[in-house]
Amino acid sequence: MRIIVCIKQVPDTTDIRLDAKTNTLIREGVASIINPDDKSALETALRLKELNGAHVTVVCMGPPQASMALREALAMGCDDAVLISGREFSGSDTYATAYTLGAGVRTLGFDLVLTGRQAIDGDTAQVGPQLAEQLHIPQVSYAEEITLGEDDSIIVKRKTDDGSQLIRVKQPCLITVLSESVVPRYMTVHGTVDAFTKDIRVMSFDDLKDSLNPDWIGLNGSPTKVVKTYVKSGKSSGEKMTNLTPDEAVSIILEKLCEIHLI
Numbered sequence: 194m195r196i197i198v199c200i201k202q203v204p205d206t207t208d209i210r211l212d213a214k215t216n217t218l219i220r221e222g223v224a225s226i227i228n229p230d231d232k233s234a235l236e237t238a239l240r241l242k243e244l245n246g247a248h249v250t251v252v253c254m255g256p257p258q259a260s261m262a263l264r265e266a267l268a269m270g271c272d273d274a275v276l277i278s279g280r281e282f283s284g285s286d287t288y289a290t291a292y293t294l295g296a297g298v299r300t301l302g303f304d305l306v307l308t309g310r311q312a313i314d315g316d317t318a319q320v321g322p323q324l325a326e327q328l329h330i331p332q333v334s335y336a337e338e339i340t341l342g343e344d345d346s347i348i349v350k351r352k353t354d355d356g357s358q359l360i361r362v363k364q365p366c367l368i369t370v371l372s373e374s375v376v377p378r379y380m381t382v383h384g385t386v387d388a389f390t391k392d393i394r395v396m397s398f399d400d401l402k403d404s405l406n407p408d409w410i411g412l413n414g415s416p417t418k419v420v421k422t423y424v425k426s427g428k429s430s431g432e433k434m435t436n437l438t439p440d441e442a443v444s445i446i447l448e449k450l451c452e453i454h455l456i
Contacts, residue, residue, distance in 0.1 A: 194247040196238045197303045198271070199294060199324065200231035202255050202262040203314045227262045230309025234370040236377040237339055238307050239270045245341050248272050250301060254282060254294055260393050267388035268380035274393045275301065281398040284412025287319040292414075294320070295327030296404040297396050305347065306367040310335060321369035331362050334369040 205224040227235075238249045251266040253259045254277040263274035277297045285293060298306060306328070311318035318334075325332035338350035342361055349368055351358045362368075380388075398405070408414055434445065450456045 194241075194245065195302060195304045196241065196247050196249045197298055197301060197306045198231070198234050198238045198249060198251045198266070199298070199306065199308045199320075200235065200251055200253050200262060200266060201228045201309075201312050201314075201320075202226070202253060202259040203228045203312055225258070225262070227265060228309050228312045228314075229372040230311060230313075230370060232309070232377040233372045233375050234307040234309050235266055235269060235271065236375045237336075237370050238305075239378070240375070241305075241339065241341065242270070250275060250303075252277065252294070252297060252301070254278070254285075254290060254297070256283075263393050264388045265380060267391055268384040269378055270384060273391065275396060276393050277396045277401075279398040281407070281411050284415065285410060286415035286417045287315070287317050287323055288417070289410050289415045291320050291323035291327050292409050293401070293405065294324050296401045298324070298328060299404065300396070300401065304345075304364045306330075306365070308367065308369050310369045310371050318369070321367060325367035328365075328367065330365050330367055332367045332369070333360050333362055336368045336370045337374045339368060339370075 202225045205226055235251065238247070241247055242249050249271045250273050251263055251271045252275045253263050255262075257276075257278055259278070260274075260276055263276060267274055275297065277293060282289075282293055306324065308321035308324065310321070312320075322332055322334060333349045333351055335352045336349050337352045337357060340348045342348045345364045346361050347364060347366060347368070349360045349362060351360055352371060398407075398410075406414075434442075437445070447456070
């Protein structure tokens with residue numbers, strides 16, 4: 194069984210800064226981590242490997258420094274790692290990212306693709322489902338639990354607003370995993386040493402150009418644009434009034450609502 198786990202290296206959200214000119218995150222000088230949902234997808238893949246036998250490949254699209262996230266995944270127990278990287282891919286929105294990832298994942302071959310539900314920097318929850326569409330395979334989102342069934346099927350317990358669903362899906366397929374579904378393991382000393390002895394395969398634009406339309410990648414190929422970003426301003430303390438009768442309080446409230454044209 195060939196499992197591919199797509200991960201994203203994201204800035205630690207405790208220290209976020211925005212570029213006012215480009216409306217993008219400033220990543221320089223900010224600590225980076227593996228996206229939490231993606232780390233749970235990694236743990237899910239490793240548990241399937243331990244229980245059923247599988248080859249787990251971790252894939253990340255990003256700049257060269259994203260290789261550190263891949264090293265961490267290797268230290269957790271993944272078999273090999275692939276970095277999709279190139280200046281041509283920079284500035285990609287979710288659609289361009291899924292399109293590029295799709296080209297890389299098809300090249301590798303797979304039975305099951307796992308991703309996190311969403312990334313903590315964009316919070317769109319779009320890349321996983323869009324990647325499934327690019328690969329033309331069925332998808333199940335918001336997975337809490339994954340087990341292998343009979344006849345190459347996969348049983349997924351899917352979280353919903355009012356409970357859960359139990360879904361059987363045929364391989365190949367894509368599943369997005371919730372961060373609370375499992376507790377990711379720590380890197381081991383042996384795994385860490387082993388991770389730095391392995392080569393990370395790098396896929397550049399030249400490696401994938403036969404599968405990519407250059408007009409559909411990177412910033413210029415992204416159909417969505419960030420028009421403006423801003424930090425939410427704090428609310429004022431408001432005006433406090435005391436010793437009012439009920440009628441006086443109602444009158445003042447109505448007056449304030451009329452002033453801001455709510456009534």
